[in-house]
Amino acid sequence: MASIVKRGKAYRAQISLYKQGKHNKLSQTFLTKKEAQLWALEMELAKGGGKELAERTTTFADFFERWIYLVKVNDVKETTFQNYLRTSQVVKNLFKDIRLKDLNDIVVQKKIDEYAKTHSRKTTHEVLLKIKTSLRDAYARGYIANDFARLVKTRGETPPKRNKAISITNLKKLRNHLLQHPEDEFNLLVLLALETGMRRGELLAIRPESLYEYGIEVRHSISPTSTDTSLKTQNAKRDVSINQEVYNLINNIPPKDNGYTFGFSGFKQSELLSDLLEQLEIPKTTFHGLRDTHASFLFSQNIDIAYVSQRLGHINIQTTQNYYLELMPEKKHQQDADALNLLNSL
Template sequence: MASIIKRGKSYRAQISLYKHGKHSKISKTFPTKKEAQLWSLEMELAKGGGKELAHRNTTFADFFENWIYVVKIKDVKETTFQNYTRVLGVIRNLFKDIQLKDLNDIVVQSKIDEYAETHSRKTTHEVLLKIRTALRDAYARGYITNDFAGLLKTRGVNPPKRNKALSITDFKKLRKYVLEHPEDEFNLLVLVALETGMRRGELLGIRPENLYEHGIQVRQSISPTSVDTSLKSPNAKRDVSINKDVYELIQQIPVKENGYIFGFGGFKQSEQLAELLEMLSIERTTFHGLRDTHASFLFAQNIDLVYVSKRLGHVNIQTTQNYYLELMPEKKHQQDADALTLLSSL
């Protein structure tokens, strides 16, 4: 049974537990007797329902760490597991010594909102998804008494998009420059990115045996945080055609000692790209922005959507369509004009 003891101006509620021949107790202090009584009733009901109340004194951070190293490590790829370990750092920083018994939707939501103040909505949502999954696991195991994970929301705003597709004018300008300066290996890396829409890791994963006449077999991907070279998804395994000039330029690159064509360069390709674009007075973007540029350019030329989707290695066509929510400026202006012309002809 629960006991409530008055201590000064507060009330200490205590629950007795018995499991596997061992006795233990959990307690909590409240400012009023009514709150202590309500908590005691909740705990007794939970105990009667088989909830693992002894675990409620475990901190959420410790639970999350144990959960990812015992459960998730067996369920996900190494690269995905690395994301979980990074979220563990976030959780330790946010939740500190907060225990499972003190968690509810208001407490967790406040921590998520705190994180959102200095991070993008997308990054915050990725953290929230992992917290939700952990909380549902804790509830299923009886470590927390309420399933409130579904009440949690992602708030905040997204910063300006970094992966912005280049305009057709800048696309042609950049492509012309890197074609005319193949002596710099990085220029060829940019050229292949524009030519194929391959992801940065896929570009770095090109080996001589992946080259065939006027094409590249996408078979592995290099990550700066993992030795796992597997592709993002089964659909990412594909063959991507390239024109003769680009094919011949790639073949001239000396193969590195590790067997790959392009050097990893300390994975500083983003910084190198920023410098190149600044030199050419082209609006800044990322390697993924070059992938967006490739996709948007093909779409602007009315290339079949199914073909573009397969060329990019997308899971489905819907993913490909999402690339075109923001078209290249010139194409959008042309479609605006075409739309007005059609309306005027009615």
């Protein structure tokens, strides 16, 4: 039964809970007796309805950790699960001893804003998405009283994009250098990234049996944080054609002891790429930037978006449009001129 006690000018309402053989109490203080009575009635009704009110005294950090091990572990890929584990540490650092019953949109928003001060908007958004999913689950189970997750927003600055597509001029410059120096295996990895738009993990997962005349079967992906070699999405399973010259160069690489064509190089491809671009005096980009470069070049040559989407292994065409709305500089300038000429002809 609930009890209501006057403490000074306030009223404390308290209900008894029983869970897993242990007695516990849940209490809250209100300014008026009526508010205390309404809360107590609501809690008793919820308890009678089977809601796990005892869980509301659990810290959010503990709940989140249990949730990913009990729920998400069977719902997501191993690499995604590892991301959840990293987010769990973030939740521990941010929320510390804050309990589920003390959470609301203002509390969570303040914590997310705190995190955003030292992290990119994209990283903050990814963390918040996982937190929101857990909060919705907690609400569905009756661990929190309100479904406030939708009220929490991602804020913060968006840093300059690191994986920008390089220009057509620099694409030609880089490609010519790679073809002229095929003795360096890393050059062939970069060349293949430019020629196919494949993700870095997909490139590292190439084996001799992945090659066919003239193309590559994309069936696996290597991750530096997991032994899971499955692809990012079901649509990522695809065949990507390459020209004969590139095919011959890749086909001549002796396989490594682990059966893969390329060495993993301690997963330091980003650093090696940065050094290569600096040597050629080409603006820096990332391995994903090479994928963007491939897609942008195809768009600049008016290749059909459905083909580009399939070649990149996107879930659908909309994903391709969302990622690659920006054209290469030279193409944009040409389209600007074409648009002005059309307007002038009216």
